[in-house]
Amino acid sequence: MSTAQTSVQVDASDSAKGIVIGLVAGLMFAAGLVFSGMTDPAKVIGFLNVAALFTDAVPGQWDASLAFVMGGAVIVTLIAYRQTKPNGEHSPALDANKPWFAQRFVLPTRQDIDWPLISGGAMFGVGWGLGGFCPGPALAAWTTNSDLVWFVPAMLAGMWVANRVKA
Amino acid sequence: MHPFLQAAIGGIVIGLASWLVLAAFGRVTGISGITTGALQPVASKSDSGQRGGLAALANWRFAFVVGLIVGGAWFTQVFAVSSAMPSRGPGLLILAGLLVGYGTVRGSGCTSGHGVCGLGRRSARSLIAVVVFMAAAMLTVTVTGFMAGGAA
Numbered sequence: 001m002s003t004a005q006t007s008v009q010v011d012a013s014d015s016a017k018g019i020v021i022g023l024v025a026g027l028m029f030a031a032g033l034v035f036s037g038m039t040d041p042a043k044v045i046g047f048l049n050v051a052a053l054f055t056d057a058v059p060g061q062w063d064a065s066l067a068f069v070m071g072g073a074v075i076v077t078l079i080a081y082r083q084t085k086p087n088g089e090h091s092p093a094l095d096a097n098k099p100w101f102a103q104r105f106v107l108p109t110r111q112d113i114d115w116p117l118i119s120g121g122a123m124f125g126v127g128w129g130l131g132g133f134c135p136g137p138a139l140a141a142w143t144t145n146s147d148l149v150w151f152v153p154a155m156l157a158g159m160w161v162a163n164r165v166k167a
Numbered sequence: 168m169h170p171f172l173q174a175a176i177g178g179i180v181i182g183l184a185s186w187l188v189l190a191a192f193g194r195v196t197g198i199s200g201i202t203t204g205a206l207q208p209v210a211s212k213s214d215s216g217q218r219g220g221l222a223a224l225a226n227w228r229f230a231f232v233v234g235l236i237v238g239g240a241w242f243t244q245v246f247a248v249s250s251a252m253p254s255r256g257p258g259l260l261i262l263a264g265l266l267v268g269y270g271t272v273r274g275s276g277c278t279s280g281h282g283v284c285g286l287g288r289r290s291a292r293s294l295i296a297v298v299v300f301m302a303a304a305m306l307t308v309t310v311t312g313f314m315a316g317g318a319a
Contacts, residue, residue, distance in 0.1 A: 013191075013192045013226070013227045014225060014226040014227055018191065018192070018227045018230075019225060019226070019227055019230040020230070021187065021191045021192075021227065022188075022191075022192075022226075022227030022228065022229075022230035022231040022234065023230040023231065023233060023234040024187070024234065025184045025187045025188050025191070025196070025231055025234065026184075026230065026231035026232060026233060026234020026235040026236075026237075026238060027234040027235075027237070027238035027241075028180055028181075028183060028184035028187065028234075028238075029180075029181055029184040029185075029196070029198075029231075029234070029235055029238070030234065030235045030236075030237075030238025030239040030241075030242055031177075031180055031238060031242045032177045032178065032179070032180030032181035032182075032183075032184060033177065033181065033239065034177075034238075034239060034242040034243055034246055034248055035173065035176065035177040035180065035242065035246055036173065036174045036175075036176070036177020036178055036180075036181070037170070037173070037174060037177070037248075038177070039239060039243065039248065039250075040248065040249075040250045040251065040252065041250065041252045042250055042251040042252035043251075045252075045308055048301075048304045048305050048307075048308040049305075049308050049309070049312060050305050050309075051305070051308070051309035051312060052312070057312075057313055057316075058308075058309060058312030058313055058315075059312055059315055059316070060312070063170075064171070065170040065171050065173075065174040066174060067174075068171045068172075068174035068175040068178060069174045069175070069177055069178035069181070070178060070278075070282055070283070070286075071175065071178060072174070072175035072176065072177070072178025072179040072181075072182060073178040073179065073181040073182040073185070073282075073283040073287075074178075074182070074282075074283060074286045074287055075179070075182065076178075076179055076181075076182025076183055076185070076186060076287075077182050077185050077186065077283055077284055077286070077287025077288070078286075078287050078289075079186075080182070080185065080186035080189055080190075080287060081189070081287050081288050081289075084189055084190065098193070099189070099190060099191055099192055099193030099194075100190060100191045100192075101191050101192055101227075102192055102193040102194075104193060105189075105193035105194075106193055106194055107193070107194070107195055107288065108195060108275070108285075108288075108290065108292075108293075110275075110292060111290070111291060111292050112292065113291075113292060113295050116273050116274060116275070117274050117275060117292065117295065117296055117299075118274075118295070118299055119273065119274070120269075120270045120271070120272070120273030120274025120275070121270065121274040121281075121295075121296045121299035121300040121303065122270070122299055122300070122303045123266050123269060123270030123273065123274070123303075124266065124267055124270030124271045124274055124277060124300045124303070125270070125299065125300035125301065125302065125303025125304040125305075125306075125307065126266050126270075126303050126304070126307045127262070127263045127264065127265070127266025127267035127268075127270060128263075128267060128278075128300065128303075128304040128307075129303065129304035129305070129306070129307025129308045129311070130259060130262065130263035130266070130307055130311070131255075131259070131260060131263030131264065131267065132252065133263070133267065134198075134267065134271075134277050134278040134279075135198040135199045135202060135267060135268075135271055135277045135278075135279070136198040136235065136277070136278065136279050138264075138267070139198065139202070139232060139235045139236050139239065140235050140236065140238065140239025141239055141243070141250075142236055142239065142240075143236065143239065143240040144239065144240055144243045145250060146254060147252075147254055147255055147260050148260075150257045150260035150261050150264065151260045151261070151263060151264040151267075152264065153264070154260070154261040154262075154263075154264025154265045154268065155264040155265070155267050155268035156202070156268060157264075157265065157268060158264060158265040158266065158267065158268025158269035158270070158272070159199060159202060159203050159268040159269070159271065159272045160203075160268075161268075161269060162268065162269040162270075162271075162272035162273045163203050163272050165273075166272065166273070
């Protein structure tokens with residue numbers, strides 16, 4: 001951390017310490033996903049199956065539990081972002097309030113509701129409903145669920161193409 | 168343990184991991200963004216000009232993804248989790264994967280970036296995204312449910 005502060009533009013996020021913290025965060029994220037049931041596509045599809053509340057024409061029952069995953073996570077991040085006060089980019093206040101390894105907070109600043117947001121979200125939703133995996137759980141369950149032998153490479157290819165189109 | 172409690176505890180751990188990323192790197196924990204970012208420096212040499220090629224994999228995002236994959240395998244053993252879902256055909260899985268990958272990058276986020284972090288930041292843009300992808304996913308499960316036919 002101290003070395004990063006001497007030269008202004010060097011970011012210590014990818015230093016050895018940063019890499020260890022990144023690894024720890026990934027392990028924690030995986031623990032949460034697995035423990036909560038997000039890596040089980042049956043449970044995810046059970047949560048998305050709200051129609052089962054209203055009709056017998058669809059199989060299965062509604063499983064509310066994944067709402068508690070999002071609820072538990074968002075309670076923590078609401079506190080995190082409130083405590084951290086990462087208020088925009090070039091605020092002078094950020095000198096006193098910096099991340100451990102980076103010069104400043106770099107958080108999304110966009111507030112517009114545009115077509116890619118809506119259409120991309122809709123495409124993601126259809127894929128999520130079909131497969132029962134969103135990106136985090138797909139990676140966390142990659143080695144344990146044989147369906148992901150097909151799903152994950154396709155997902156990475158889709159990300160790569162979308163990134164190409166965007167740039 | 169009640170499944171709701173188990174889900175909430177898992178969610179809190181996910182939230183804490185996101186807090187750690189915010190405190191350490193000053194970034195949101197969006198899995199779709201981190202995954203594309205992890206592999207980016209390899210293709211584009213390096214934005215800072217120091218590392219290129221495979222050495223560029225020495226970045227916090229790649230470490231996070233490694234932790235996610237290795238941790239997923241490990242904790243599945245530790246918590247003895249098994250899936251009740253029967254295997255699906257490759258065609259459906261490839262289509263689903265392409266849609267998830269393309270859609271999350273096009274829509275600037277997934278369940279973690281727009282959901283866990285976006286809602287935590289109280290971003291209206293993320294709230295809209297969450298409503299859209301949740302609605303699309305629920306509609307998809309409803310349609311496939313009707314096609315499979317009721318019973319139970």
